[in-house]
Amino acid sequence: MRVTELANAMDTTPDTVRYYTRIGLIVPIKSPNNGYKTYGEKVQQRLKFILSARQLDFSVEEIRDILSESDKGSTACPLVRKIVEHRLAETEKQFQVTLLLREKLKSAIDDWQSKPNKAPTGHMVCHLIDSFTTTQWAKERRLSSDANGENYESK
Amino acid sequence: MRVTELANAMDTTPDTVRYYTRIGLIVPIKSPNNGYKTYGEKVQQRLKFILSARQLDFSVEEIRDILSESDKGSTACPLVRKIVEHRLAETEKQFQVTLLLREKLKSAIDDWQSKPNKAPTGHMVCHLIDSFTTTQWAKERRLSSDANGENYESK
DNA sequence: ACTTGACCTGTGTCTTAGACACAGGCTTAA
DNA sequence: TTAAGCCTGTGTCTAAGACACAGGTCAAGT
Numbered sequence: 001m002r003v004t005e006l007a008n009a010m011d012t013t014p015d016t017v018r019y020y021t022r023i024g025l026i027v028p029i030k031s032p033n034n035g036y037k038t039y040g041e042k043v044q045q046r047l048k049f050i051l052s053a054r055q056l057d058f059s060v061e062e063i064r065d066i067l068s069e070s071d072k073g074s075t076a077c078p079l080v081r082k083i084v085e086h087r088l089a090e091t092e093k094q095f096q097v098t099l100l101l102r103e104k105l106k107s108a109i110d111d112w113q114s115k116p117n118k119a120p121t122g123h124m125v126c127h128l129i130d131s132f133t134t135t136q137w138a139k140e141r142r143l144s145s146d147a148n149g150e151n152y153e154s155k
Numbered sequence: 156m157r158v159t160e161l162a163n164a165m166d167t168t169p170d171t172v173r174y175y176t177r178i179g180l181i182v183p184i185k186s187p188n189n190g191y192k193t194y195g196e197k198v199q200q201r202l203k204f205i206l207s208a209r210q211l212d213f214s215v216e217e218i219r220d221i222l223s224e225s226d227k228g229s230t231a232c233p234l235v236r237k238i239v240e241h242r243l244a245e246t247e248k249q250f251q252v253t254l255l256l257r258e259k260l261k262s263a264i265d266d267w268q269s270k271p272n273k274a275p276t277g278h279m280v281c282h283l284i285d286s287f288t289t290t291q292w293a294k295e296r297r298l299s300s301d302a303n304g305e306n307y308e309s310k
Numbered sequence: 311a312c313t314t315g316a317c318c319t320g321t322g323t324c325t326t327a328g329a330c331a332c333a334g335g336c337t338t339a340a
Numbered sequence: 341t342t343a344a345g346c347c348t349g350t351g352t353c354t355a356a357g358a359c360a361c362a363g364g365t366c367a368a369g370t
Contacts (some may be wrong), residue, residue: 004318018320019357035367036319052284056263057256060356066281076281081267088260093254098246101212105243108211112236126204126221126231159347173349174328188337191348217325 001039008045017047025050025064057087156194165202172202178217180205212242 002020005012020026026046028037028091039047046067053063062083069076158176162169175181176192181201183192194202201222208218219237224231263284 003320013357014318015358016171016356023356034319036365049202049281049284050216056259056284056354072280074295080281080284084260084263088257088264091253091260095250095257098253103248104211105239105246108239111242126235128223129330131327157347158349168328169347170329171327177350178327189348191336209327 001044002036003039006039006044006047010044010051012051014048019041020047020050020060023060025060025067056084057091058083156199157191158194161194161199161202165199167202167206175202175205175215178215178219180215180222186273212240212246213238 001009003017004014007017010017016040017026021028024042026039028039028043030036031038049067050063053066054060058066066076066079066083069079156164158172159169165172172181172194175184181194181198183194183198185191186193205218205224208221208275210214213221221231221234221238224234
């Protein structure tokens with residue numbers, strides 16, 4: 001299997017396969033006549049795992065840790081569990097951030113239904129944002145300080 | 156005002172101020188004796204706008220467009236409105252993605268309550284993920300193809 | 311055998327929005 | 341004047357690939 005072939009088979013892009021190869025997550029053998037990279041069956045299984053883990057938003061570095069654990073012959077499952085839980089916490093955080101941002105944007109649009117497109121008065125770029133920030137900042141500070149009560153230190 | 160002073164006044168970091176300076180969003184004058192960058196009152200207003208727009212997740216490039224429009228003397232408001240709406244759409248998309256990811260992670264954890272930490276059987280790295288992906292992929296495909304019914308082409 | 315065109319390959323560079331490192335300059339108290 | 345301690349500008353680094361590009365390869369046609 002060559003790069004594009006493998007990529008198609010696993011429903012990803014050649015660039016992704018090349019990237020994982022470049023950073024050493026998967027190791028091909030070089031065809032001696034063309035110098036092309038050739039991937040075997042075991043690499044395909046490995047790539048499948050990598051892509052699945054990426055679906056769960058594991059970082060490539062986390063995946064590298066898991067694989068090296070597995071390559072040593074020991075179960076990677078405890079590590080995987082730990083990472084999944086960490087991922088879930090991160091996702092929750094991200095979820096809150098996105099939620100807050102959505103509120104901000106919606107409220108901005110709502111506020112602006114009434115206001116016209118005034119010309120800039122010299123010291124402000126666009127009153128739509130200028131007014132938004134002054135009224136909104138305080139509110140947002142309150143919300144965000146309520147939200148992030150905890151700190152996840154993963155080191 | 157020098158870098159750190161301005162950063163503190165606007166509740167941001169010196170690195171951020173340096174960055175905006177580096178890419179030309181804000182333009183200081185060089186103190187002729189030390190060569191230090193010095194920022195005036197108007198720059199402070201400008202920086203306030205930039206930080207506000209960043210709060211709304213405007214990209215730096217979008218902000219650059221807005222500012223250059225404003226610098227030409229015309230209202231940036233229509234542009235701002237357009238970007239806000241685009242941002243909101245992007246945020247909705249991101250929201251759905253995060254939601255889906257959260258479901259995936261939670262269901263992974265739930266599924267694993269029963270299963271043990273088996274040793275790898277050679278062709279799989281961790282059955283926790285291996286089993287998850289095979290059962291989960293189809294479900295997720297259905298969900299995501301339901302979700303992203305539209306394509307936002309902003310170019 | 312040769313050539314054409316299409317596809318494929320490896321490598322290098324680019325992306326975001328700053329964070330971090332670092333050698334040196336400035337300032338101020340002694 | 342000197343020492344300590346900020347401060348400065350510049351250069352490099354980040355994640356996860358996407359993109360560009362010069363050249364190689366392959367199958368079909370001549």
